[in-house]
Amino acid sequence: MRLGKVKQFDEGSSYGFVEDDLNHKSYFVFYTAIKEEGYKRLEVGQKVKYQLAQGKNGLQCVNVYLADSKDKD
Template identity: 85%
Template sequence: MRFGTVKQFEPRSPYGFIDDDMNHKSYFVFYTAIKEEGYKRLEVGQRVKYELAQGKNGLQCVNVYLAD
């Protein structure tokens, strides 16, 4: 698992970006990648753990969980 910080998340068009701790790049995240219970939303500045997978337009975040 990788760790990062939510850089941006748009609840009206549920997508955003996560800044990766290891390489300081930003990766796309779509709300369906969030694996938490209830309403799937991320807050700017929130710490998360996730995996990267190849999407249609490059690497993107999948299996996103709030970091403990």
């Protein structure tokens, strides 16, 4: 899985962007990609692990977990 940090997340619109730790590119993330239990939201600056997949407008984050989560490695 890739590592990055949340650059922006708008709860009202339920989407945001994650900046990749390696290439520093930003990727779209939609709230349905968040795999944590409970209320699905991300905080700016929060570290996450994720995968990339082709979306309608390019690569986007899928299978998003908090970096300290034990759910996925």
